[in-house]
Each structure stands twice: as structure tokens, then as C-alpha cells.
Amino acid sequence: MRILLLGGSGQVGHEIINACAKMGVSYIAPSGTELNITDSKMLKRTLEHSLPLDFVVNASAYTAVDKAESDRETAFMVNATAPGVLANLCADLDIPLLHISTDYVFDGSATLPYTEHSATGPLGVYGESKLEGDRHVQQNCPHSIVLRTAWVFSEYGANFVKTMLRLGRTRSELNVVSDQFGCPTEASYIASAIMTIIRSVLAGNTNSWGLYNFTGSGHTDWASFAMAIFNQAQRIDPDYPIVQVNAISTAEYPTAASRPAYTVLDCTKIMQVFGVVPEDWRAMLERSIPGIYQAVLNEI
Numbered sequence: 001m002r003i004l005l006l007g008g009s010g011q012v013g014h015e016i017i018n019a020c021a022k023m024g025v026s027y028i029a030p031s032g033t034e035l036n037i038t039d040s041k042m043l044k045r046t047l048e049h050s051l052p053l054d055f056v057v058n059a060s061a062y063t064a065v066d067k068a069e070s071d072r073e074t075a076f077m078v079n080a081t082a083p084g085v086l087a088n089l090c091a092d093l094d095i096p097l098l099h100i101s102t103d104y105v106f107d108g109s110a111t112l113p114y115t116e117h118s119a120t121g122p123l124g125v126y127g128e129s130k131l132e133g134d135r136h137v138q139q140n141c142p143h144s145i146v147l148r149t150a151w152v153f154s155e156y157g158a159n160f161v162k163t164m165l166r167l168g169r170t171r172s173e174l175n176v177v178s179d180q181f182g183c184p185t186e187a188s189y190i191a192s193a194i195m196t197i198i199r200s201v202l203a204g205n206t207n208s209w210g211l212y213n214f215t216g217s218g219h220t221d222w223a224s225f226a227m228a229i230f231n232q233a234q235r236i237d238p239d240y241p242i243v244q245v246n247a248i249s250t251a252e253y254p255t256a257a258s259r260p261a262y263t264v265l266d267c268t269k270i271m272q273v274f275g276v277v278p279e280d281w282r283a284m285l286e287r288s289i290p291g292i293y294q295a296v297l298n299e300i
Contacts, residue, residue, distance in 0.1 A: 001202065004050045004095075005029040006037055006086070007060030012100060012149075014156040015191035016057060023195065037082045047089050055198050056090055058083060058099045058137075061130070065104070066256035068125040079129035084136030091141045096201060098194060103150035103182060103215075105131040108260025115266045116211045124257035138211065145197060146211045147190075150263055151225075154187035154288070155295035160222070161285070164229045165296045168243040178223035178247035182263045183215035186284035190214065193276045200274050208273050213265035216281030223247040228282065232289040 003020065007013040008029030020027040028050050035046050037060050047056070062068060062078035083099055090097040104127035105120045122128045134146045153161040167174060193214050201208060220228070226245050233240040250259065267278045 001054050001198070002026040002052060003028070003198070004047065004053050004056045006035070006056070006058045007100075009157075010059055010061070010063075011152050011154040011156045011159060011187040012190050012194075013059040015154060015188040016059065016194060018188065019191045019195050025195070037086070038077045040082075040085045043082070043085060044089055047093060047095070051093070053093075053095050054202055056086070056095050056097045057194060057198075058086055058097065061100070061102075063126070065124065065126045065259075068129065069256045072125045072129075075125050075129040076132065079126070080132035080136060083133040084140055087137045087140035087144060090144070094143075096198075097137065097141050097144040098197065099133070099137045099144065099146050100190075101134050101146050101148040102127065102130045103148060103263035103265060104260065105134065105148065106260055106263050108180075108262045110262055110264075113264040113266035114213070116213060116269055123260055126257060127260075134211070143206075143209055145201075145209060147194065147197075148211070148213050148265065149185050149190055150215050150265060151182045151184040152187050152190065153184060153285075153292070155292045156187065160184075160225065161229055161289075161292055162296050164226050165233055165293055166300070168230055168233065168241060169300075171243065172241060173244045173246065174226065175246045175248045175253070176223040176226045177250050177253050178221045179249050180259055180261050181219050181221050183217070183219050183265060184225055184281040184285065185215045186281075186288050188288070189216065189279060189284055193270070193274075196276050197274050205274070212270045212273070213267050214270050214276065215265050215267060215278060216284050217267070217278035218280050218282065219264045220281065221247075228285060229289070232286055233293060236290050236293060 062075045068075040107121035153159040
């Protein structure tokens with residue numbers, strides 16, 4: 001198996017590289033200086049020079065949700081235009097493409113988990129650009145899979161778990177939003193699901209193209225998530241400070257971009273097609289917190 005990975009420096013990208021190394025899978029993961037995904041000529045050259053390829057995985061994205069509101073052009077170039085070009089190239093070269101997307105394509109007004117058939121309605125530029133990218137990938141590359149996930153955390157990059165662990169070391173009290181609900185998902189778990197999907201497709205499961213949801217099972221709100229993080233930190237480090245989490249409303253924490261209030265995703269389809277069973281987010285957090293905490297300490 002030989003994979004071209006775009007976005008290898010991100011959370012999921014890092015974990016895909018780790019998974020490939022453990023499984024002995026050959027991969028190419030150009031850095032940001034080696035490949036500007038918005039440069040169509042460079043993208044074409046990278047794909048052609050990487051042949052033969054069994055799969056392309058696009059984990060690259062513009063993820064600065066608030067900044068996207070004032071940087072619409074860049075967000076759409078990275079999240080929509082570039083994936084469309086990539087999908088065209090993959091179709092021309094007959095290479096399957098897996099593209100990672102987000103729960104922000106939904107408006108958050110639902111009261112039941114979103115399925116792959118649920119109506120979309122992004123509230124901000126980030127979600128709009130990702131939704132357009134999803135559509136371009138599906139329209140331009142028949143042999144493609146779009147994987148929507150949410151609330152990603154890991155020891156790499158910036159994420160909510162690392163932010164809470166860092167802030168909790170110096171603050172005895174934190175205000176955290178409690179009226180936004182979603183499904184925390186460990187990046188290594190996403191990477192594992194992706195490798196399962198790729199192996200299944202290459203083994204002959206070629207009627208599986210399309211859109212899939214994948215997150216941790218169960219759901220929570222940001223304030224409850226923060227409390228769980230601090231409880232786990234105190235479990236592994238008795239000297240970690242006690243942090244009081246004050247639950248506040250979204251209205252009390254204004255941001256440039258509106259956030260969906262509810263983005264719980266139904267993962268039934270991916271279980272049925274690929275046999276990938278979501279793990280409870282609490283178990284993922286408990287397993288990963290030692291490595292994430294050490295990463296935070298290393299960054300201080």
C-alpha cells in the first residue's frame with residue numbers, strides 16, 4: 001500500500017503518519033514548504049511524481065474558525081477550491097481520495113444526531129468553505145470518501161484538551177460554554193478508522209464511496225468536557241491544581257464566528273459499511289491524556 005497524505009502536520013495527519021509507521025505502510029507526506037495545496041500546478045506535479053499511489057488522503061484544512069470570517073478568500077481557497085482541484089486530479093489518475101471534513105457544515109438546530117442525509121446549513125465561513133469542499137470532492141471524483149468528524153483532540157497542534165490543560169496550571173477558575181453539544185474524538189482514532197477504510201476499499205469494498213460521519217460515541221458540552229479533562233489530569237498528576245469550571249452560555253462568550261449549538265453525528269453508516277465502531281469519548285480521553293499532558297509540559 002502506498003498513500004499520499006496532504007496535511008501531515010495537522011492533528012489527524014500526524015496520527016495517520018504514526019499509523020502508517022506502525023503498519024509498515026508506505027506514505028508520502030509533503031510539508032507545507034514542499035507543497036502549497038492551493039497551487040494547482042504544484043499539486044498536479046506532486047501527485048504525478050508520487051505515482052504509483054493506492055490512495056490520496058486530504059487532511060489539510062484552514063481551521064481558524066474565527067479568522068475565516070475576515071479571511072474568506074483564503075478559507076475557500078484551502079477548504080473548497082483546492083479539494084476540488086485535487087478531486088479532479090485523482091479522478092484523472094484513477095486514484096481513490098479520502099477527504100476529511102467537519103461537523104461545522106450543520107447549523108446546530110437539530111435535537112437528534114445528524115446523519116449523512118441531514119440538511120446542512122453552516123453558520124460561518126469555515127463551515128461554508130468546508131461544505132463546498134465536500135461537494136467538490138463528491139462531484140469531481142467518483143471514487144471518493146468524505147469523512148466528517150468533530151471536536152478533535154490529540155497531543156499535536158492546538159486543541160481544546162491541550163488548551164484546558166495549559167490554562168488549568170495557572171488559573172483556579174475558568175468560564176466555559178455549556179450550551180454547545182458535540183462528540184469529542186481522538187485524532188489517533190480517526191487515523192485508525194481511515195486506515196480501516198482504505199484497507200477495506202483496496203480489498204474490494206468498492207461500493208462504499210460517499211459521505212460518512214465518524215466521531216467518538218456519546219456526547220457532551222464544552223464545560224463538562226473541561227471538567228472531565230481536569231479530573232483526568234488530577235488522576236495522573238496529584239499535584240495538578242483543582243480548577244473550578246463555571247458553566248456559561250454562548251451569549252456570554254461572543255466570538256467572531258457563530259458556533260452550532262448541537263453537532264452530534266450519527267455514525268451508524270460507517271459501522272455498517274466498514275465495521276468501524278465508535279469508542280466512548282471518555283475512554284479515548286482517559287487513554288490519551290498522559291501523552292497529551294506530557295506534550296503540554298514539553299511546550300511550556
